[in-house]
Amino acid sequence: MNRCIRPLCKTAMGVLLAYAAATAGAAQAQSQESGAWKPGKGEFIVPAGPGGALDTSARMIAHLLQVKKLYPNLVVVNNPGGNMTIALNALDRHKGDGNYVATSVSSLMNQEILGKLNHKFADYTEIATLFDEYVAVVVRADSPYKNIHELIAKFKAAPDALNVGVATSIGNHIHVGIASPLKEAGVNISKMTVVPYKSSSESMTALQGGHLDVVAATTPNLVGLMQSGAIRVLAIGAPERLSAPFDTVPTWVEEGINVVPSSAQGVLGPKNMPKEQLEVWVQMLKTITATKEWKDFLAKNHWREHFLEPEQSREYRAQEYKNIHAVLTELGLVKQ
Structure with a gap:
């Protein structure tokens, strides 16, 4: 028979609840102390948005965390727009989490x-x-500019004569990626004609259609067109030559322009x-x-x-900030 005297039941239940709370509290405190x-x-x-370099890398990170059973329930959420404000607003809703x-x-x-x-x-956690x-x-493959020095000479003579395509906005890392070495080479980068496109695939299409003379873009967007012979890559902002098909392309440093534009993820x-x-x-x-x-x-x-850990990342980003600020100021894009 399952009977219980009410006062005794209440007392027993109270003891059990108190014990459970104390145990949970102790476990939580131990977890916090051990950092577990x-x-x-x-x-x-x-x-x-989906499909680009930022999305692709995030999905690979999430995939590997799941495969290694380190983070089984991590979902990639795309929050494009607002010059990245929308994404940071989403992160701000979860401070300390x-x-x-x-x-x-x-x-x-x-x-x-x-x-x-x-x-x-700098307010966020690196x-x-x-x-x-x-x-x-x-x-383009049929462009009159066979190497980066011929292009630099044209920009020096007439900085606004050529249309340069970038994605996805004026003053972003791709714009800085072409402007910073040209600045070092003596080009008046503030007078260049730079046209923003929604994506690098659009700017590359415009290049092939003759609407642009030059495009600045990251390497994943160029492989197919380079292999087909449709384009000529004049220089890459890397510290050393990349693997095929870019192994024939010189770096800016090789061409005597000692700049390696940084763009880290x-x-x-x-x-x-x-x-x-x-x-x-x-x-x-790790x-x-x-x-x-x-x-x-x-x-x-x-x-x-x-790979840089938190403190190293903060130092690296601080130096990046100074370099980017200098180039954007030279471009006349920083409000004084």
């Missing part, structure tokens, strides 16, 4: 410097820098992210970036591995 934070259901916020992270990308600093972003990049991507300078945490959550994220990213699948992914896109 475990990810729950989370989101990887991408400040761009490591289950919500976003793509860390150099263009966030560009938008901040340009005054188009009502957020400070988790890690993962890799560098490179901007190339491209002309990584993972950004929310504001006030606790130390124990940050440490878990760093370890997870694990997946050591895999063959990740290294093959970088090689396929002609990206260079560049």
